[in-house]
Amino acid sequence: MKTIKEKHSVLMRWTHWVNFPLLSIMIWSGMLIYWSNDVYTISLFGHTYFKFFPEWFNKALDIPAHLAKGMAFHFLFMWFFALNGLVYVAYTIISGSWRELVPHRKSFKEAWLVLLHDLHIRKMLPPQNKYNAAQRIAYTAIVLMGLGSLVTGLAIYKPVQFATITWLCGGYHASRIIHFILTIGYVIFFLIHIIQVILAGWKNFWSVISGFEVVNTPKTLNISKDDEQPKES
Template structure:
């Protein structure tokens, strides 16, 4: 399901760019029609809502599973500053070992935590933008409708940045590409049940 999530995430991002261009936040900044999904705002909104339902439902299942089973704690914690610095240094020298693709390095842990929080924030700010009257209290907490739009735009930028870094790191360690596509690593010498168990340890 990993690649399916990626497809719907791209649907959300590119349709969001189409919505943004109808009422820009940064004066003079627009997205090229080549990158936008939808020729006009209404069409982009339809695409955005289609992708939204899939990602929200899938995200709720993922968060519930991760929290209930302790998977987040096991896979994403702890993050030691020394490990983070060392991993960044190794990455800049293009020396990422990553012998065991089922274990995340410090940078991966931090990036996954950031993108999980960004995804949750996108749901909150998205609700405020989508139904500002019904969620007027939420809009007020966020600082107003326009502030919610700015926060939603910032969250999108964080997620796009994550995707770029995610793919770049995978290209530096080619054996992780299968895990990105399938949602889990293909481990030689293991049975089908063990492969499935290994896949469950891969963050979607």
């Protein structure tokens, strides 16, 4: 028998889908800023052996180094990104759904089993709840990464006004490096997340849109009290 079960709340779905275009704009505008001062290279004795974004990469995307435009978009949408993240975190705390998302003591061990299962090395399905161990770690990590991006972003945005934050991040240059590494982390998370969605199938994807999932429940037999009692011969 098929029944409809609520899987994701409205607020969770809204913050999830709003975050995708916000992060895309933040990454795009951040790349405009970065291309205006492409400083991350591997050099030795005055010779550059590796440039993180080589010239062919910049030309392939056909996005010029527009520093002012990149900063305008980046510093505007960062507030929407921060607000969306704040709403999400507040909701998980108030609703108590953080218990389903935060990793527990056995999560890292179980996450390894999830990886082995996804790679078809291990046949047995690891422990499953609403979110498996790997999802718990990934979703918690992305929230912490968002916080890290906000803090380091403020350190880069106003290094004098937020001098204490900049100092805690290790200085302006260190803040920029951490901010850059976190951006690479978002891209990797996106790619893995999309692959996982494809592997999970349309049913799982649709539940994040509608909030509901159709599940198969076993039929129950209704036995009357008369049937439970032995009949006299």
